[in-house]
Amino acid sequence: MVDKATTTGKSKSVDKDALHLAETTDVSPRQAKELLEKHGGDRQKAAKEAKNFKAEG
Numbered sequence: 580m581v582d583k584a585t586t587t588g589k590s591k592s593v594d595k596d597a598l599h600l601a602e603t604t605d606v607s608p609r610q611a612k613e614l615l616e617k618h619g620g621d622r623q624k625a626a627k628e629a630k631n632f633k634a635e636g
Contacts, residue, residue, distance in 0.1 A: 596622055604629040
């Protein structure tokens, strides 16, 4: 069975960005991916919200 995330360029980009966001903040890779999807792939907005998670938690 082929995983859709590995066959589409957009998913690879989101996954790569999510991993970077997770490494630079205290959110999990899953949370980072959800933040990026929520903000339409806008890394700056996702990072800002991730830092808020870090401050609140």
